[in-house]
Amino acid sequence: MTKKRFYITTPIYYPSAKLHIGHAYCTTLTDIFARYKRLRGFECYFLTGADEHGQKIEKNAALAGKSPQEFVDGIVEGFYKLWEALHISNNDFIRTTQERHIKVVQDIFSAMLEKGDIYLGKYKGWYCKDCEAFWTDTQVGEHHLCPDCGREVQTAEEEAYFFRTSNYIDKLLKFYDDNPKFLLPESRKNEMINTFIKPGLEDLCISRTSFSWGIPIRENPKHVIYVWLDALTNYISALGYDSDHPELFNKFWQDSECETIHILGADITRFHAIYWPMFLMSLNLRLPDREFVHGLLMMKDGKMSKSKGNVVDPFPLIERYGVDAVRYYLAREVTFGQDGAFTPEQFVERINVDLANSLGNLLNRTVSMIDKYFEGMIPAYQGQVTLFDQGLEEVAKHSIEQYEALLDDLKITEAIIAANEIVSSANKYIDQTTPWALAKDPAKQKDLASVMNHLANAIFIAGMLLKPVLVTASDKIFDQLGISEDLRKYENIYQFGIIGNVKVQKGEQLFPRLDQSVEVEAIQAMMKK
RNA sequence: CGCGGGGUAGAGCAGCUCGGUAGCUCGUCAGGCCCAUAACCUGAAGGUCAGUUGGUUCAAAUCCACUCCCCGCAACCA
Numbered sequence: 001m002t003k004k005r006f007y008i009t010t011p012i013y014y015p016s017a018k019l020h021i022g023h024a025y026c027t028t029l030t031d032i033f034a035r036y037k038r039l040r041g042f043e044c045y046f047l048t049g050a051d052e053h054g055q056k057i058e059k060n061a062a063l064a065g066k067s068p069q070e071f072v073d074g075i076v077e078g079f080y081k082l083w084e085a086l087h088i089s090n091n092d093f094i095r096t097t098q099e100r101h102i103k104v105v106q107d108i109f110s111a112m113l114e115k116g117d118i119y120l121g122k123y124k125g126w127y128c129k130d131c132e133a134f135w136t137d138t139q140v141g142e143h144h145l146c147p148d149c150g151r152e153v154q155t156a157e158e159e160a161y162f163f164r165t166s167n168y169i170d171k172l173l174k175f176y177d178d179n180p181k182f183l184l185p186e187s188r189k190n191e192m193i194n195t196f197i198k199p200g201l202e203d204l205c206i207s208r209t210s211f212s213w214g215i216p217i218r219e220n221p222k223h224v225i226y227v228w229l230d231a232l233t234n235y236i237s238a239l240g241y242d243s244d245h246p247e248l249f250n251k252f253w254q255d256s257e258c259e260t261i262h263i264l265g266a267d268i269t270r271f272h273a274i275y276w277p278m279f280l281m282s283l284n285l286r287l288p289d290r291e292f293v294h295g296l297l298m299m300k301d302g303k304m305s306k307s308k309g310n311v312v313d314p315f316p317l318i319e320r321y322g323v324d325a326v327r328y329y330l331a332r333e334v335t336f337g338q339d340g341a342f343t344p345e346q347f348v349e350r351i352n353v354d355l356a357n358s359l360g361n362l363l364n365r366t367v368s369m370i371d372k373y374f375e376g377m378i379p380a381y382q383g384q385v386t387l388f389d390q391g392l393e394e395v396a397k398h399s400i401e402q403y404e405a406l407l408d409d410l411k412i413t414e415a416i417i418a419a420n421e422i423v424s425s426a427n428k429y430i431d432q433t434t435p436w437a438l439a440k441d442p443a444k445q446k447d448l449a450s451v452m453n454h455l456a457n458a459i460f461i462a463g464m465l466l467k468p469v470l471v472t473a474s475d476k477i478f479d480q481l482g483i484s485e486d487l488r489k490y491e492n493i494y495q496f497g498i499i500g501n502v503k504v505q506k507g508e509q510l511f512p513r514l515d516q517s518v519e520v521e522a523i524q525a526m527m528k529k
Numbered sequence: 530c531g532c533g534g535g536g537u538a539g540a541g542c543a544g545c546u547c548g549g550u551a552g553c554u555c556g557u558c559a560g561g562c563c564c565a566u567a568a569c570c571u572g573a574a575g576g577u578c579a580g581u582u583g584g585u586u587c588a589a590a591u592c593c594a595c596u597c598c599c600c601g602c603a604a605c606c607a
Contacts, residue, residue, distance in 0.1 A: 011607065022607045054605070195532045227605060265607035346541070349555060357568055365565035431570040513566050
């Protein structure tokens with residue numbers, strides 16, 4: 001069942017405005033999974049990117065007095081910076097305006113047209129003359145007003161190409177049945193079937209003539225490809241599908257030994273779970289193994305939106321609290337797969353409780369004691385000496401097992417909780433073994449040595465399990481424990497006691513405790529900007 | 530009857546898939562410890578799990594039905 005290679009993707013984000021913490025959420029969680037797989041020695045190809053076409057971009061660019069390309073270039077520059085700040089380890093970044101992508105989309109269109117899966121029809125919708133834009137029923141609302149300019153809209157129709165979904169509905173339903181783990185959480189599958197397929201799936205409109213910022217259709221250049229056939233194709237065009245260099249595509253997409261995983265938000269589930277498999281069927285390509293739908297990070301007063309002025313920009317958070325704290329918060333606070341809310345109070349509390357009080361303080365007190373009692377030298381492992389040694393080792397073993405099973409299943413939040421069990425058990429272990437008392441008794445030196453060794457090893461394991469999240473702090477932990485480069489390998493956590501006979505190197509506090517009221521105010525100030 | 534998610538101690542959440550002592554973090558109170566980042570450890574108070582609803586069962590937070598309330602989506606805002 002376990003595959004040896006992984007291909008994991010985020011959606012490609014729309015560069016009509018700056019990214020907010022919701023984008024950071026999705027990308028960070030995907031990154032954690034990619035790093036985890038690589039840490040365990042698997043090849044993992046991680047893709048993210050930008051979806052740069054469409055009317056909204058065309059319009060925003062005009063407003064900014066730029067060409068669409070100049071406009072998106074500027075915004076995408078911000079994407080790069082954010083991913084760099086978050087230490088996102090993507091292997092590639094696809095932009096739908098790149099030549100490598102455009103050609104593939106045009107070829108795919110041609111192939112589907114020839115095959116008869118695409119036909120020319122009429123698109124009917126609400127049209128705003130002033131904005132020269134089509135809108136959907138829900139966008140115009142009961143009063144049929146343009147969501148942009150507020151003027152009244154009229155029904156209108158234009159010539160457009162459609163993808164014939166009827167050819168693939170039965171195949172798709174069978175695919176769902178044959179692959180129960182394709183779409184997770186499972187409730188999403190029912191939603192797809194009940195909401196969209198059962199009532200009668202409409203054909204998908206895939207071209208427009210009302211604007212020009214898009215990939216032109218070769219066979220009929222007054223049309224540009226509209227959204228999803230363009231956007232979804234990124235997952236394979238980035239790998240070199242339909243190019244002179246299909247090596248990555250063969251290795252990470254077509255090879256059944258590679259597990260392909262799309263991470264996406266609930267709002268675009270339909271496109272990924274219904275149309276994308278259909279497109280791939282039409283092209284006779286392999287389908288993704290898993291699509292994982294994550295929840296939305298909401299603000300206390302509802303969904304993040306510019307009009308509410310409650311958008312959280314991740315940059316100042318990273319600047320003030322560090323990349324590890326922000327990544328940790330995103331992964332731990334909200335259960336991956338469910339909706340959650342961002343609040344400054346919870347942000348500060350999470351970091352203080354888990355990172356400062358538990359993990360940071362544990363490292364600090366351990367290193368201090370090793371300094372004090374053994375002149376900085378971690379004693380060698382000598383088996384289970386004190387009454388509590390076995391218990392701690394068992395917790396570590398259990399945590400590792402849990403962590404791996406959960407993370408393999410994309411249960412990232414739960415996996416972190418499993419890793420944290422080692423930390424809290426170690427803190428308790430200190431109180432149980434009372435090393436300061438052992439230190440006063442010459443007959444208890446062996447016990448004391450064992451306690452210090454167990455603590456160092458427990459912290460090593462916790463640090464390793466958290467490494468996909470704490471991209472800089474884990475190495476700082478290992479530095480303080482004096483663990484050499486060649487010992488910093490994931491497989492070493494299976495051998496409790498491997499750390500020993502090395503000199504610790506006390507450093508700065510890993511995560512200084514934050515002042516709740518000061519920091520909450522600071523974050524609130526960031527949100528107002 | 531559009532679709533989905535949710536209503537569990539003062540706050541924020543887990544548990545519900547596979548029914549059977551209601552768990553975690555913060556806060557509060559009491560104690561311990563002194564290695565440590567006023568951190569760490571122990572204990573206590575506080576909830577009968579939206580519904581003075583119906584059903585299944587020896588037994589329901591957990592399954593079924595109904596009702597009420599909140600949120601998201603509704604065919605380009607992760």
